[in-house]
Amino acid sequence: MCGVFGVTNTENASKIAYLGLFALQHRGQESAGISCTDENVIHTHRNAGLVSDVFKEEQLVKLEGNHALGHVRYSTAGGNIGANIQPLTARIGGIPVSLSHNGNIVNSDELRTHLENSGAILQATADTELILHIMARSNKATFLEKLMHSFEELCGAFSLLILTPTHLYAVVDACGYRPLSLGKLKSSNGLPSWVLSSETCAMDLVGATFIRDIAPGEILSIELATGERKSHYFNLTAFQSLKRQHAKCIFEHVYFARPDSLVWNILANDARFAMGEALAKNNPVDADMVIAVPDSGVPMAMGYAHASGIPYKIGLIRNHYVGRTFIEPTQNVRNFKVRLKLNPVRETVRGKKVVVIDDSIVRGTTSRKIIELLYEAGAKEVHMRIASPPVKYPCYYGIDTPKRKELLAQIMTPLEMNDHLKSETLAFLSEEQLIAVMQKFQQKPTLQKEEKENGGWCTACFTGNYQDEIAQTKGYAEKREVL
Template identity: 85%
Template sequence: MCGVFGVTNAENASKIAYLGLFALQHRGQESAGISTTNEKIINTHRNTGLVFDVFKENDLSKLEGNNAIGHVRYSTAGGNIGANVQPITARIGGIPVSLSHNGNIVNSEEIRTFLENSGAILQATADTELILHIMARSNKTTFIEKLKHSFEELSGAFSLLVLTPTHLYAVVDACGYRPLSLGKMKNENGIPSWVLSSETCAMDLVGAEFVRDIAPGEILSIELATGLTQSNIFNLTEFQNRKLQHSKCIFEHVYFSRPDSLVWNILANDARFAMGEELSKNNPVDADMVIAVPDSGVPMAMGYAKASGIPYRIGLIRNHYVGRTFIEPTQNVRNFKVRLKLNPVRETVKGKRIIVIDDSIVRGTTSRKIIELLREAGAKEVHMRIASPPVKYPCYYGIDTPKRKELLAQVMTSLEMNEYLKSNTLEFLSENQLLNVMQSFQTSSLKKNEESLNGGWCTACFSGNYQDEIAQKKGCIEKLGAI
C-alpha cells in the first residue's frame, strides 16, 4: 500500500510528480520522495512526512530534469525510518539508478540473510533496497537483463518504477497484485510524454489520458530521449512452473483506491456502489436510514440505500485533516484518531434505527468507536453491514496485517464480533458475493482491456489461500502459533 508516480519528457517534471503524489497521498502518509534526471545525473529529495511537508518550492526547483519518479510510503516491511524513505538511489555498473516500489517481497528475509552472509552492506531495513542489491550482483550484461534477473529472484508483490539517466522502467510482478497504469500527456515537441501511476486519479490531476494497465509479468521500458517504448513479458514457462496465477488485490476496490480511480479498468466508485447493492440484497434489515462510514463506505451506503429503498443520510462527518486510521502504524494512534476523525450528526441519528455501512472490519478499532459515538448521539438501533467478508488472515503482499491475532474475525465468530462491537446486528458480504460483483465488472469491461483483466482476484486476507508458496508457508506457521 504505497503510491508510485512517474513522468517523462515534461517541463517541470518535479512539480508534475509532486502533484501526482498529492493525488496518491491516501496510499501512504509516512514519507514522500521524488527523483529526477536530466539524462546525465539523478537528483533526489525525500523525507518522512506528508507530500506538502516534505516539498517546498525551493526543493522542487533543485530537482532538475524533464523526467521524474516519486513515491509515498506506507510501511509494511522495515518500519518508518529515514533509510527506508523512497525513491532509493544507488549506482549499478556505473549507472545511477532510482527505484520506487509498491508491494511487499515475501522472500525478503531469505534474500536479506543471503546478502548479509555474502558481505553486502545494507543501509535500510525495508525490502525495496534488496532489489537493487540483486541487480548489482547479477552477472547479466545489460541493465534490462539485470532487472529481469531481479524479477526472477523475487516472490510477492512488486509494482516498480526504475529511473536511470536514459530510461524509465515500469515493472509489475507475475501475479499482478498491485495496480500500475500508463498514461500520456500532450506534448508539442513531438516526443511522447508518458505518465505512470498507481492510480488514474493522479493522471486526471496532471492532465494525462489513461492508455492501459501494465500487465502482470511485464517490464515496460521507455527511452527518455525519444519516448519510444518496448514491452518485455516475464517468461511464461517459468511463470507456470511456479504455479502462480494472476491475482489482483480485491482490497484495492474495497478500500485502498480513491473512488475516482480506474483500477484494472474498473471505476472504484462503481464497484463499491455495486457491493452495497449486493449487501442489501443478501443482508436486509428494517431501519429508518442508511449512513456511511466515510469515505470509502459512501458509495457502498448509496448502493445499499438504492437497493433497499431506505433513505440515505449523512450521519457521520469526517475531519479530512486527519489521516486514514487503518494505515496508521500503531494501535494507540488508531484509538485516538477515530474520535478525532469522525463525529456523528446528532440531530440526524437521534432516536433513529440506523444501518451503518463500512468497507471492512480489520482490527475492529474503528467500528467499535463509531458505534459508541452513535449510541452517545442517541441512536436507537445500530445495525452494521460490511461490504466485504471478514478479514481473517494476514496479507504478505502490501497490507499491514502481520499477525492473525490482531484480526478481529480471526479470534471471534460473527456473533462474538457483534457483541464486542455492541451493534444490534452485524452482517458481511460473503466472498462469493464479492467475487460475483467484481466478475460482473470484469466481464463487461473485458473488451476494453483484456490484458489487464485476465485472471482472478487475490482474496487471501479473507480465505487464507495465498498464490505464493512462501506466503502460504508463512500463513501455516503462524496458524500453528510459531509467529
Template identity: 45%
Template sequence: MLTTHPFDDDKLREECGIFGVSGAEGAAALVALGLHALQHRGQEAAGITSWDGNQFHTHRAMGHVAGNFDRDEVIRALVGTTAAGHVRYSTTGETAIRNVQPLYAELASGGFAVAHNGNISNAMRLRRDLVRRGAIFQSTSDTEVIIHLVATSQYRTLIDRFIDALKRVEGAYSLIVMTPEGMIACRDPLGIRPLVMGRLDDTIVFASETVALDVVGADYVRDVEPGELVIVKGTELSSHKPFAPQSPRPCIFEYVYFSRPDSISDDRSVYSVRKAIGAQLAIESPVEADLVVPVPDSGVPAAIGYAQQSGIPFELGIIRSHYVGRTFIQPGDKVRHLGVKLKHNANRELIKGKRVVLIDDSIVRGTTSLKIVQMMHEAGAAEVHMRIASPPTRHSCFYGVDTPERAKLLAAKLDVGGMTDFIHANSLAFISIDGLYKALGEARRADINPKYCDACFTGDYPTSLTDQDELTPVDQFALLEERVG
C-alpha cells in the same frame, strides 16, 4: 498521546504509491502533483528522484507531499526531464529517512533509482544470502534486495540483469526504475499491485492509479500488464514480457478500499463497483431500519448502493471534520474519549430514536467499529446494525498491505456472533465472497483460480510465502518488525 484519526487507526493500509514521468521539462513538478493525488496510499513519507542527463537528484522527507514538495527551492533542485516519486506507509518496521523511496545506488552501469509498491515475500531469505556474499545494506526495506540482485547478476546488459533479479523474487511488486539509459515500469507476473500508463503530449507517465493521471492532465493509455516491463528511452517505448504467462490475480481490496473512488481499475469505475457492493450487501443482508449511515469517508459509495437497493433513506449520520490535523492530548481516558469527537461526531438530532444501518468497508481489529457503534448508541439510536462491504478479514496480507498479524484480526478469533457482541451492535453482517465477485461482474469458482487475489478473506495466497513458511517464529517476528515495503 492521541492522534485525532480514531476511525482511521484500524484500517488496512496500502503501503505505497508510485508515479513516474519521462520526457517532460520540469518532470519533478509533475511528479509532485501526481504524488498529491496518491497521498492516500502512503502518508508517512515521500520522495522524488530526477535525472538531468548527467546526474541524479533526490529529495526525500518524512511526512506528506504538501509541506515537503510544494516549495520552489525543492522542485528547482530536482532538475531534469525524467523523474519518479513515491509515497510510503510502512508496516511495523522502522520509520526512518533511510527507508524512504525512491532508493538510489551507484551500480557498475551507473545510477539506479527504484520506487516500489508491494512486498517481496522472500526478501529476508534473499537478504541473508546477499549479506553472506558480502552485500552491505543501507536500509531495512525489501526494495533494496532488488538493487543488490541487479548489482550482483552475471548478465551483461542492465535490462537482462534486472530481469534476472525479478525472476529471483517472490510476492508482489509494481516498480518504476530510473537509469541513465531510461525509465522502466513493471508489474509482477500476477499483477497483484496496480500500475497504469498515460500520455501527456509526448510525455510518458506511470502511476499507481488513474486519478494521478487526471491531476497532471495525462490521458490514460492502458494498464501495465502483469509480468510486463515497459521501457522508455526518450519518447520511444518498448514492451518486454520475460515471464511465463500466468492467470492474473490483482488485489480485490483495491475496489473495496485502497483506490480512490474516482479512479478506474481494469476498465471499471471504482466508485460504481463500491455502489454495486453496497447493493449486493443489501440483497444478502437486509434489515428493517430508518436510516443508512456511512462511516466516512470510505463507506459512502457502498452506503449509497445499500440505500438505493433497500429503499432506506441515506443520511449523513456521522459528520467528519476535514480541517483537523494531528492533535496531541495528554493521556487520560476522559480526555481521550472527548478527543475522538474532534474528527468525527454523530449527527445527534438525526440519529436519536432511529434504527440505523452503519456501512463500513471492513473490520480489522474491531476497535474502530466498537467506537462507531458506541457513538451511535450515545447519540440515542434505537438500534444499530452494522453492514460491512467486504467479507471477514481472517488472514494477513503479505503483498504490500499493512495488516496485523492474524492473531489480532477480529474475524480470525471470533465468528460473526462473537464479533456482534464485541462491537455491541444489534446485528452484524458481511458481504459474502461470492457476492463481492458478483458486484464485480464475476463468479468465484472453486475449480479454477479466482480472478483476484482475495487471500485476506480466503487464505488463498497466489504465491509462495518463503519468509513466512520457512523461518522460525523468532525470524517471523523480526520480519514483521522489518517489513516496510
C-alpha cells in the same frame, strides 16, 4: 500500499511529479520523495512527512530535468526509518538508478540473509533495497537483462518504477497484485510525454489521458531521448510451474483506491456502489436510514440505500486532517484518533434505527468506537453491514495486517463479533458475492481456466489461499501462534 508516479519528457517534471504524489497521498502518509534526471545525473529529494510538507518551491526547483519519478509510503516491511524512504538511489554497473516500489517481497528474509552472508552492506531495513542489490550482483550484460534476471529471485508483490539517465522502466510482478497504469500528456516538443501511476486519479490531476494498465509480468521500457516504448516479459517458466494465477488485490477496490480512480480499468466508485447493492440484497435490515463510514464506505452506503429503498443520510462527519486510522502504527493511537476523525450528526441519528455501511472490519477498533459514538448521539438501533467478507488472514503482499492474532474475525465468529462491537446486528458480504460483483465489471473473459473461481482476484486476506508457498508457510506459522 504505497503510491508511485512517473513522468517523462515534460518541463517542470518535478512539479508534475509533486502533483501526482499529492493525488496519491491517500496511499501513504509517512514519507515522500522525488527523483529527476536531466539525462546526465539523477537528483533526489525525500523526507518523512506529507507531500506538501516534504516539498517546497526551493526543493522542486533544485530537482532539474524533464523526467521524474516519485513515491509516497506507508511501511508494511522494514519500519518507518529514514533509510527506507523512497525513491532509493544507487549505481548499478556505473549507471545511476532511482527506484520506487509498491508492494511487498514475500521472500525478503531469505534474500536478506543470503545477501548479508555473501558480503552485501545494506543500509535500509525495507525489502525494496534488496531489489537493487540483486540487480547489482547479476552477471547479465545489459541493464534490462539485469532487471529481468532479478525478478526470477523475487517472490511477492512489486509494481516498480525505475529511473536511469536514459530510461524509465515500469514493472509489474507476474501475479499482478498491485495496479500500475500508463497515461499520456500533451507534449510541446513533438516527443511523447508518458505518465505512469498507481492510480488514474493522479493522471486526471496533471491532465494526462489513461492508455492502459501495465500487464502482469511486463517490463515497459521508455527511452527518454525518443519517448519510444517497448514491452518485455520476464521468464514465466518458474511462475507457471508453481501454477500461480493472476491475482489482483481485491482490497484495492474495497478500500485503498480513491473512488475516482480506474483500477484495472474498473472505476472504484462504481465497484463500491455495486458492493453496497449486493450487500442490501443479501443482508436486508429494517432501519430508518443508511449512513456511511466515510470515505470509502460512502458509495457502498449509496448502493445499499438504492437497492433497499432506505433513505441515505449523512450521519457521520469525517475530519480529513486526521490520517487513516487503519494505518496508524499502534493500538492506543488508533483508539484516540477515531474520536478525532469521526463525529456523529446528532440531530440526524437521534431516535433512529441506523444501518451503518463500512468497507471492512480488520481489528474492530474503529467499528466499535463508531457504534459507541452513535449510541451516545441518541441512535435507537445501530446495525452494521460490511461490504466485504471477514478479514481472517494476514496479507503478505502490501497491506498492514501483519499479525493473524490482531484480526478480529480470526478470533471471533460473526455472532461474537456482533456482541464485541455492541451492534444490534452484523452482516458481511460473502466472498462469492464479492467476486460476483467484480466479475460483472470485467470486460473480457480472458481468465485462465484455474482463475474462473476467483475471477483473477487475490482474496487471501479472506480465505488464506496465498499464491506462493512462502506466504502459505508464514500463514501456517501464524495459525499455530493463534491456536
